[in-house]
Amino acid sequence: MSRECELTGTKPMVGHIVSHSQIKTKRRYLPNLVQVTLHSEALNQDFKLRIAAKALRTVDKLGGLDAFLAKAKEDGLSDKALKIKRDIAKKAVA
Numbered sequence: 001m002s003r004e005c006e007l008t009g010t011k012p013m014v015g016h017i018v019s020h021s022q023i024k025t026k027r028r029y030l031p032n033l034v035q036v037t038l039h040s041e042a043l044n045q046d047f048k049l050r051i052a053a054k055a056l057r058t059v060d061k062l063g064g065l066d067a068f069l070a071k072a073k074e075d076g077l078s079d080k081a082l083k084i085k086r087d088i089a090k091k092a093v094a
Helices: 053-062 065-071 079-093
Strands: 013-018 024-029 033-040 045-052
Touching (some): 033 053, 033 065, 045 053, 045 079
Antiparallel strands (some): 013 024, 033 045
């Protein structure tokens, strides 16, 4: 399982730990991933996703999974999230 947010595509970043004597040691900054179950109102279905805590706050702010996916760009979404977005779009047209 990769350490990547399924909604935003947030991945680990690389940086340095810098000591008092300015010695730089490589380190990884991992995203704060949480396993959540989000409900889609359009599909009337629950989905288990592994997303960053920051993304969860954004989902809450925008009013749920459906609203978030409507605004989200497709390049940052995982395959699972893309399928959910397309299913919601089909349901909205029908």
